[in-house]
Amino acid sequence: MSEPFLIGDTMSGGYGSGPDILHDCTIAVNEGEIAVIVGPNGAGKSTAMKAVFGMLDVRQGAVRLNGEDITKLTPQARVAKGMAFVPQTSNIFTTMTVEENLEMGAFLRRDDIQKTIEQVFDLFPILREKRGQAAGELSGGQRQQVAVGRALMTQPKVLMLDEPTAGVSPIVMDELFDRIIEVARTGISILMVEQNARQALEIADKGYVLVQGRNRFTDTGQALLNDPEVRKSFLGG
Amino acid sequence: MKMRDVILFAIVAGLIIGTGFFQSWNSALLIVNMGLISAIMALGVNIQWGYAGLFNVGVMGFVALGGLAAVLVSTPPTGEAWAAGGLRVILGLILGAATMVGAILMWSRMKPGRARGFAMFGVLALGFFIFRYVFDAGVAAIEAVDPAATGYLGGLNLPIMISWPVGGLLAAGAAWIIGKTALGLRSDYLAIATLGIAEIIIITLKNEDWLARGVKNVVGLDRPFVVPKEIDLQNSPSFVESAAGFGMDATMASTLYVKGMYALLFTVVLLILLWLAQTAWNSPWGRMLRAIRDNEVAAEAMGKDVTRRHLQVFILGSAVCGMAGAMMTTLDGQLTPGTYQPLRYTFLIWVMVIVGGSGNNFGAVLGGFLIWFLWVQVEPMGLFLMNVITAGMADGSALKEHLLDSAAHMRLLTMGLVLLLVLRFSPRGLIPER
């Protein structure tokens, strides 16, 4: 099998000079697919994603994007390479309007961004209505849409989401997952950390179950959902 | 103290002794005396910054309050002025204070709402006019009493050394007001509030002639009872004789003796304060303060009342500065509000603390002496430098005049530079916190 589009290959590392949090952890996603990282609290899910995005020291292993080694690049440089990241909190510019949030997402682009803005509005129609409103005044679910929309503005090849459904209602969560599938259909790879493991695995092409910074199970989403051991330990039966 | 610290103190002592040998012993003793006072001020700032990370940019104000205490405690009361308007002024002040207290009480008793705002404004406005009505006439009457010599209420005619703790109390009171409002907010706000109060204290001292003669200055303050007057020494045969025994003339010997006595007194105060500060540093209270300083959030989560601790330490540090201010005015023998500048009385003290080593009392003391020495010596050095630079220029040329005049501003530049360099390259200072 050829190498995945984005791969964090047997990564070990931690924050600053602190101890290793990840141990030979491998995370990968193919073009246009959805990969989901699940696991108990403190398993290093977010850390693994941040490692892929260059926000902590990867001391061993490598991160490759489309075959190119990007282990040493800063997060900003990775944005330029076509990666986009949506943090879990503080992921919008609260004092700026929805439209300005999107413009800032496209800051690095010099071409016409109007078409991309329209695409985002098509994806999240409510944002078109609220385009002139300060993003900080929106509801939780709408804020998440702004956050994802902002990340999409760079026209990324990979979209990374850190618990996009944290703190939103189940209905909004389903809606968000639908949108994420839609994004993936346009050919964008999605790497996502999720607390709601069952729902996330249902839409996942690939699932990673991490425990204490190590890969515990890796399989397709469906296979993991059907695995009795995974069900017992991580999905609550 | 480690060997290194001892060596550092020895070097500073050497610099001052060197001044004695190469310039004059009089200058050396002057440096020692002001160095002692500076060390106490630095100790006060270190208590605030080093212990608790509080940024007080109003040292000048607290020092000036100390100076005011020296006047209010030691000068004789002006009977005529008291008769003319003393009671009126006191009554005015009481009314003013009552207005403030009344407004505060009302604010805390009444329900929030528009009515409360208007009521408070009404009380304040009414109180203000009554205050001015009572107060102004009294002030005018007092200031009319022999303005060339007195024109102020005078003091309590008590020994001047009593003013040292009183100065501390005055400063503590001002610190309490500032701390109550600005602590618990972002650290910058304390800085701005202290900067403001210091300027306002100075403006008040300059303008309220009835209090301490304003810019007309109060001169000829008493001395502590252990310090004699030079003229008395020169008239005492036994003193002249023993001076001759050291091979000195009586005038020289008497000035040295007086300065030496001051130095002794100040050393005693410094040692007591240093001992207290060290004890506090090593006490559970001191450890708690450092814990708060290093991680406010964690300390708060453990149930420590951060703002209250900050208020305590802010008041204590300001009190020490006020005490030093009273001592300085005692040493000068006069209160001259016009000479209080932020550079000299706030910023210089900060440089002392940072250079000496914030978070270390011995560092603050060392910084006090070292930076005072530099402060005194930089100006002649600047002048010397300017003389060298301008030596080739024609006499009377505008540029030469300008450069020579500007030598005085070298101090601002040098001190700013020293602070930036230390913050950048040796932020822990000469004797770092341990």
Add this chain to the structure above:
Amino acid sequence: MDFLNAIVALANFVLIPGIAYGAQLALGALGVTLIYGILRFSNFAHGDTMAIGTMFVILITWWFQSLGISFGPLPTALLALPFGIVLTGLVLLSTDKVVYSFYRKTRVKPVVLVMVSLGVMFIMNGLTRFIIGPGDQRFADGERFIISARDFKAMTGLKEGLAIKSTQGITVITAIIVVAVLFWFLNKTRTGKSMRAFSDNEDLALLSGINPERVVMYTWLIVAALATIAGTLYGLDKSFKPFTYFQLLLPIFAAAIVGGLGNPLGAIAGGFLIAFSEVTVTYAWKKVANYALPESIAPDGLAQLLSTDYKLAVSFVILIIVLLFKPTGLFKGQSV
């Protein structure tokens, strides 16, 4: 008639000076608030930045005057202003490079940056005094008045005169232009928006590919322009003296905090609030009261609430009240 006289006196001594002073404070507070929003510290060197900028303008003005260049009825200083801004910008950029950039990289606590700015303040203060001296400098030339009191009296036949100094008119017009340009820049241009984004959420701005060093550079350049313009207008209107500019720090900070640190609109409102409070409290109301009130209840004294010496106390009291009751400022500022 007396009522008209009262209004004219009020306009002459309170409204017009208040508006001019308010505009000057607002421009100063805008600089403080921008630095706070983007570099995240209270810049104590701002008063002296204004001083050093004004000094450049004065020196260039003198040079122009010696060359015989003038700006007709307008002060020559306006011609010198752009050059002064460029020089101040260079000073601030090099200060940032030599001093502040290190602390940005090491991510120190904000209070350390405040302390560093204090060091910068004294160096700037020293340089200003070193170059131009500590004394008073007047550099206003051109027409002194738009309307002089005498012309006004002749025109209207009123007993009270209304004088509008040209420096007051220039202050207000310049301030309006500067503020309009600044808000257009912040709200409409890509760079301006990136500055707002950076001020709003630094980490997300980085993730969006906004270059922090560029944002910081633009901030210093804008601050240089604001400070130089504010300082020059104040100097033209009153006079230039380094120590006065240091003391302006308090009303400027009060204005920025009253409006909510980090909020440009608040800084403007704060500037006018502080200026009008100061002028109203220190103005001797005798004249206005004598016109407006019947003789029987008109005041005997000056009817001045506080002597002008205490004008700093006004900003201070307002500052304290705001800190006590609404520490984020009247408009929402960034932090407590």
